Amino acid sequence: MRRRSRGLIAILALAILCCHRERRSLTPTAADSERPMPLRVSGLQPGPKQLGATGINNPYEGNAYAISQGQQLFEQYNCSGCHFHGGGGIGPALMDSEWIYGSSPANIFTTISEGRPNGMPSYGGHIPVYQIWQLTTYVRAVGGFEPQGAVSPRSDEMMSRRAEEPK
Amino acid sequence: MRSASRRSAGVPAGWPGGVPAAEWEACAGLSVRRRDAAGPAGETPAFRRTALTGLTLAPIQSALHSAGPQAARIEHLWWVFFWICVAVYVITTIFFLAAVVRGRRRVEPIDNPAHDRRLGFFVSTCAAVTILTLFGLLFSSVATGNAIGTLGKNDPRQLEIEVTGHQWWWEVKYPDALLPSSQITDANEIHIPIHTPVLLRLDTRDVIHSLWIPNLHGKRDLIPGRVNKFWIQADTPGIYRGQCAEFCGYQHAHMALMVIADTPEEFAKWKSHMGEGAPTPMTPAQLRGQQVFLSAPCAKCHNILGLDAYGTLGPDLTHFRSRPTLAAGQLLNTRGNLAGWIANAPAIKPGTLMPPNQLSGQEMSDLLAYLETLK
Numbered sequence: 318m319r320r321r322s323r324g325l326i327a328i329l330a331l332a333i334l335c336c337h338r339e340r341r342s343l344t345p346t347a348a349d350s351e352r353p354m355p356l357r358v359s360g361l362q363p364g365p366k367q368l369g370a371t372g373i374n375n376p377y378e379g380n381a382y383a384i385s386q387g388q389q390l391f392e393q394y395n396c397s398g399c400h401f402h403g404g405g406g407i408g409p410a411l412m413d414s415e416w417i418y419g420s421s422p423a424n425i426f427t428t429i430s431e432g433r434p435n436g437m438p439s440y441g442g443h444i445p446v447y448q449i450w451q452l453t454t455y456v457r458a459v460g461g462f463e464p465q466g467a468v469s470p471r472s473d474e475m476m477s478r479r480a481e482e483p484k
Numbered sequence: 485m486r487s488a489s490r491r492s493a494g495v496p497a498g499w500p501g502g503v504p505a506a507e508w509e510a511c512a513g514l515s516v517r518r519r520d521a522a523g524p525a526g527e528t529p530a531f532r533r534t535a536l537t538g539l540t541l542a543p544i545q546s547a548l549h550s551a552g553p554q555a556a557r558i559e560h561l562w563w564v565f566f567w568i569c570v571a572v573y574v575i576t577t578i579f580f581l582a583a584v585v586r587g588r589r590r591v592e593p594i595d596n597p598a599h600d601r602r603l604g605f606f607v608s609t610c611a612a613v614t615i616l617t618l619f620g621l622l623f624s625s626v627a628t629g630n631a632i633g634t635l636g637k638n639d640p641r642q643l644e645i646e647v648t649g650h651q652w653w654w655e656v657k658y659p660d661a662l663l664p665s666s667q668i669t670d671a672n673e674i675h676i677p678i679h680t681p682v683l684l685r686l687d688t689r690d691v692i693h694s695l696w697i698p699n700l701h702g703k704r705d706l707i708p709g710r711v712n713k714f715w716i717q718a719d720t721p722g723i724y725r726g727q728c729a730e731f732c733g734y735q736h737a738h739m740a741l742m743v744i745a746d747t748p749e750e751f752a753k754w755k756s757h758m759g760e761g762a763p764t765p766m767t768p769a770q771l772r773g774q775q776v777f778l779s780a781p782c783a784k785c786h787n788i789l790g791l792d793a794y795g796t797l798g799p800d801l802t803h804f805r806s807r808p809t810l811a812a813g814q815l816l817n818t819r820g821n822l823a824g825w826i827a828n829a830p831a832i833k834p835g836t837l838m839p840p841n842q843l844s845g846q847e848m849s850d851l852l853a854y855l856e857t858l859k
Contacts, residue, residue, distance in 0.1 A: 343734060343834035389690070393797050393837075394784070443784045445839035 341382045345447045375422035377454040381467040387455025388469060390448055399436070403459040408436065411459045420460060425453045541723040547698040551720045554632035554701045561628045568617060632701070635715040636681020645674060646685045649693030649706040652735040652836070653799055653812040661759065668758045669787065671799030672812045673742045677751035678721055684714040691733065697726030697743050705730060718745035734835035740813025761790030762802045763857050773854025776847045781839060797837060805859045819852055826851065
């Protein structure tokens, strides 16, 4: 009896210790929306030698809340106007394995923030930095880089049928 | 109470229609202190200078203070239910107490067929009365629902307004403009003429919301992907507070709107004013402020008619200084509140899409100077 209750307590303690509550930042600070310096994400560079890419981290890697916020922003800022829902159209697809300008968080951040040739506009300065990071995290989720458990199973786009109708 | 929501002629100039600031706040549920609401010296809140002056805020946001035909019917139904329930309660309590008192006496079992018959008759009469009462209530409820659901269907004066729910504010559109470019888009306030049936077409951009203006009507849900129709009509000029009645996220409690019911002439005046574009900035500060608006993140989400700003994520700002409140009824629309809102909106309303903005003091004061022209 005693052994069993000890075992139960151990399992409970383990469960509590393993509980990881995700942080949701509902109050981004002013510093979060400061426009960053253009990031360097490649070792290649013109001219004399400069410092390499700084160690920049995505603050929202694997964060389910950031991914779903990014998913909303993707619609709201009309990213889907060109990339559609990740399948690509006017802009390149985001769910295949081809990444013209790199698939690391820093690469994607720079692509959104600074824009890219042939049509990708620059959003830096027009939307706050934390939202660019949320978009980055969502784009990486579309590409399959984020943990499956963190990605919302529900899509935000307009459905062609009513929710209650069968598929 | 209803008289308090009437246009109060002859009341000395004060808060709208002479309602003292404290009362306005208490009624509107505004989370600003009186000191802030009055603003620094020389500054008057926007709505004291607008057509709103002369209208009173309905003193209580309550379904029992009806200001329109539908709310009156709902109120009537409520009182019918109330008095029937009171009667049921009183009768039940009397029988219960009688049983308690009688139970103390020792009663010999009665073996008498006539008594059994009387008892049987009494019980079946009570059951029949209960069933009839319940059917009566059901019938009056259905009849009321029918009557308020079809108001104004064949009325030629009807007006159509589109209301879209957002997390956490209301977008209001008047779709009857001749040109799409002069379509009126407002936020967190619905202007309607009195004695006119108004058809609200309810839709939502994100999650399910519910529109509830207790003084005018019951609730109606806003459901993604479908348009719900809803008639309202106000017969008394006044300002009626409504709010979201379906939990819709972190700031559900801060999603209010004002229905401003005025005479048809005042309404027409308001509408023609709203159809005009934003006024041109005049002073150097206002011109600089306009540039700040266009280059800072503002223009990505907000629309100003006649300017290179076409955002639709946030409220339309073309005439935003004529609105009484900021952030869906959370703050009074004063310069100080506006500055705080621009500088750090998530601190005031955690979870809002409006980001904090890092503007220098000069930029902020220019931006405020420009935004204050948008009446």
